[in-house]
Amino acid sequence: xxxxxxxxxxxxxxxxxxxxxxxxxxxxxxxxxxxxxxxxxxxxxxxxxxxxxxxxxxxxxxxxxxxxxxxxxxxxxxxxxxxxxxxxxxxxxxxxxxxxxxxxxxxxxxxxxxxxxxxxxxxxxxxxxxxxxxxxxxxxxxxxxxxxxxxxxxxxxxxxxxxxxxxxxxxxxxxxxxxxxxxxxxxxxxxxxxxxxxxxxxxxxxxxxxxxxxxxxxxxxxxxxxxxxxxxxxxxxxxxxxxxxxxxxxxxxxxxxxxxxxxx
Amino acid sequence: xxxxxxxxxxxxxxxxxxxxxxxxxxxxxxxxxxxxxxxxxxxxxxxxxxxxxxxxxxxxxxxxxxxxxxxxxxxxxxxxxxxxxxxxxxxxxxxxxxxxxxxxxxxxxxxxxxxxxxxxxxxxxxxxxxxxxxxxxxxxxxxxxxxxxxxxxxxxxxxxxxxxxxxxxxxxxxxxxxxxxxxxxxxxxxxxxxxxxxxxxxxxxxxxxxxxxxxxxxxxxxxxxxxxxxxxxxxxxxxxxxxxxxxxxxxxxxxxxxxxxxxxxxxxxxxxxxxxxxxxxxxxxxxxxxxxxxxxxxxxxxxxxxxxxxxxxxxxxxxxxxxxxxxxxxxxxxxxxxxxxxxxxxxxxxxxxxxxxxxxxxxxxxxxxxxxxxxxxxxxxxxxxxxxxxxxxxxxxxxxxxx
Numbered sequence: 001x002x003x004x005x006x007x008x009x010x011x012x013x014x015x016x017x018x019x020x021x022x023x024x025x026x027x028x029x030x031x032x033x034x035x036x037x038x039x040x041x042x043x044x045x046x047x048x049x050x051x052x053x054x055x056x057x058x059x060x061x062x063x064x065x066x067x068x069x070x071x072x073x074x075x076x077x078x079x080x081x082x083x084x085x086x087x088x089x090x091x092x093x094x095x096x097x098x099x100x101x102x103x104x105x106x107x108x109x110x111x112x113x114x115x116x117x118x119x120x121x122x123x124x125x126x127x128x129x130x131x132x133x134x135x136x137x138x139x140x141x142x143x144x145x146x147x148x149x150x151x152x153x154x155x156x157x158x159x160x161x162x163x164x165x166x167x168x169x170x171x172x173x174x175x176x177x178x179x180x181x182x183x184x185x186x187x188x189x190x191x192x193x194x195x196x197x198x199x200x201x202x203x204x205x206x207x208x209x210x211x212x213x214x215x216x217x218x219x220x221x222x223x224x225x226x227x228x229x230x231x232x233x234x235x236x237x238x239x240x241x242x243x244x245x246x247x248x249x250x251x252x253x254x255x256x257x258x259x260x261x262x263x264x
Numbered sequence: 265x266x267x268x269x270x271x272x273x274x275x276x277x278x279x280x281x282x283x284x285x286x287x288x289x290x291x292x293x294x295x296x297x298x299x300x301x302x303x304x305x306x307x308x309x310x311x312x313x314x315x316x317x318x319x320x321x322x323x324x325x326x327x328x329x330x331x332x333x334x335x336x337x338x339x340x341x342x343x344x345x346x347x348x349x350x351x352x353x354x355x356x357x358x359x360x361x362x363x364x365x366x367x368x369x370x371x372x373x374x375x376x377x378x379x380x381x382x383x384x385x386x387x388x389x390x391x392x393x394x395x396x397x398x399x400x401x402x403x404x405x406x407x408x409x410x411x412x413x414x415x416x417x418x419x420x421x422x423x424x425x426x427x428x429x430x431x432x433x434x435x436x437x438x439x440x441x442x443x444x445x446x447x448x449x450x451x452x453x454x455x456x457x458x459x460x461x462x463x464x465x466x467x468x469x470x471x472x473x474x475x476x477x478x479x480x481x482x483x484x485x486x487x488x489x490x491x492x493x494x495x496x497x498x499x500x501x502x503x504x505x506x507x508x509x510x511x512x513x514x515x516x517x518x519x520x521x522x523x524x525x526x527x528x529x530x531x532x533x534x535x536x537x538x539x540x541x542x543x544x545x546x547x548x549x550x551x552x553x554x555x556x557x558x559x560x561x562x563x564x565x566x567x568x569x570x571x572x573x574x575x576x577x578x579x580x581x582x583x584x585x586x587x588x589x590x591x592x593x594x595x596x597x598x599x600x601x602x603x604x605x606x607x608x609x610x611x612x613x614x615x616x617x618x619x620x621x622x623x624x625x626x627x628x629x630x631x632x633x634x635x636x637x638x639x640x641x642x643x644x645x646x647x648x649x650x651x652x653x654x655x656x657x658x659x660x661x662x663x664x665x666x667x
Binding site for chain 2: 041042043044045048055057059061062063065082084086087088089090091095097136138140142143144145
């Protein structure tokens with residue numbers, strides 16, 4: 001999180017590195033940390049994923065419950081996303097109900113899944129107007145070393161892609177793999193001294209002027225975007241950031257998500 | 265405990281349990297220390313199908329201020345279940361059950377921590393249950409104990425926890441999920457290295473003689489857990505035995521000597537060397553002793569042979585039989601390589617060890633700072649721990665898992 005107090009020296013250090021074209025951990029500006037995606041890590045969950053972005057560690061568990069549909073969409077399943085910034089993940093996190101930043105981030109992830117129509121909610125209807133499947137996407141941040149939001153997006157969709165909807169014999173609903181029809185990927189671009197950087201580490205995150213998280217779908221269309229930070233952005237910078245995020249998003253989707261399937 | 269389900273079969277024709285364990289056998293345990301970069305100390309632990317992760321922060325300034333205690337550190341323990349850790353999604357956030365577990369677990373650690381050394385500070389222990397399968401509070405305590413070690417927080421000794429229970433009229437160790445759900449009693453305890461109980465809870469139905477049997481068994485379980493914990497610490501910190509480290513230690517001592525003229529006058533180079541040797545010998549001896557005990561235990565019980573979820577959360581991190589072999593080989597290698605006198609310490613022979621231990625203790629008194637760090641474990645044997653809190657017994661706590 002950006003609220004860690006950095007000494008002015010450190011801030012200078014990061015800035016001067018960037019002027020020299022370098023980053024503290026030796027990465028290129030558009031290079032991600034090592035990413036690993038592991039699915040089906042929680043046997044009790046209907047779907048789960050453990051994602052690492054360098055030292056940032058996220059576990060996502062998907063639980064399904066039967067519930068009443070919303071009156072305005074009687075034939076659609078329901079999706080709910082929650083994020084917990086566990087106090088074990090960082091000295092800056094405290095126990096208690098989610099606060100601003102956790103709510104903001106979980107809503108970014110939620111938006112990506114919802115707006116890209118990643119899940120065919122129609123197929124989650126058990127009895128129209130009465131009973132539908134509710135999908136709970138619970139994001140648990142285990143270690144915060146920066147860029148939680150990207151890791152959460154990736155972990156959430158990876159967990160969803162490996163989710164099985166259980167059967168409900170009493171109502172004649174047969175078990176199906178969760179119907180996925182799109183794969184949204186979130187990529188955050190930060191702007192430090194007019195240099196665009198991907199996958200910010202903790203220190204970079206705390207010195208950056210502005211973050212822009214862009215969620216792209218299969219064909220490169222945008223399904224969500226969120227600016228975070230007080231510094232304004234020029235329109236041309238935004239375009240540049242979006243293009244960068246689209247490019248990287250496609251790469252991540254191809255590399256980490258395209259081969260995922262149930263129990264795979 | 266719902267004991268109405270008499271139709272559940274707990275033992276097969278060979279007397280083995282539903283998961284093929286003997287009645288006095290604990291589930292396989294896998295431990296990895298130091299898994300979280302932000303925490304001062306952390307530990308990931310799998311026990312059967314339980315997956316827990318513990319982190320320790322502190323001693324740090326207690327916040328909010330009103331929580332600060334003038335004369336000692338406030339110790340905070342948070343046991344929390346992830347909503348996806350159980351069959352039916354749990355509501356996120358603290359429940360009555362988790363609050364109670366947090367409280368008794370905190371009290372389990374208070375006797376071994378030197379809270380009075382850190383006025384106005386907080387020692388925070390957070391444990392997240394990622395996957396629950398009966399016995400999460402004991403798994404959490406075992407992980408927390410190692411996270412405290414990893415955080416370098418001085419302790420009088422480790423805390424080890426295990427549960428015994430009654431299923432099908434029989435006393436068994438370390439209940440699994442079906443046993444926990446349909447069994448007749450559950451008795452989780454936590455104890456110090458010298459056998460003092462710091463947490464005890466019970467629910468269900470036990471006759472006095474059954475209770476005694478269960479107590480006997482559960483202490484045996486805790487001692488097994490303790491050995492596994494020690495092996496995990498060894499695996500993480502065994503580098504002390506590395507000759508490179510020895511070199512570094514030596515250099516460090518010499519450096520310190522330069523800065524403090526007094527020390528230089530006092531200790532000639534030779535004494536320094538002796539001190540280091542004595543220190544290394546003492547450590548190696550203790551490690552050798554512990555490892556041999558653990559290896560014997562592992563060989564007989566074949567723990568960690570083939571665990572279903574071996575590629576769990578932290579892939580290359582698990583300690584298994586192979587690692588233990590490595591440690592074993594490492595010790596025998598060291599045996600071969602070195603050729604001076606202190607080699608004898610690696611001979612795993614109880615009688616000889618006892619003798620050499622006494623010798624070492626004598627020389628301990630002359631040892632310098634470094635060895636003092638390592639002595640905490642030894643001191644714990646003598647430490648007088650006030651166990652007045654330990655007999656706190658909570659009769660009406662809710663079921664182990666919320667199902």
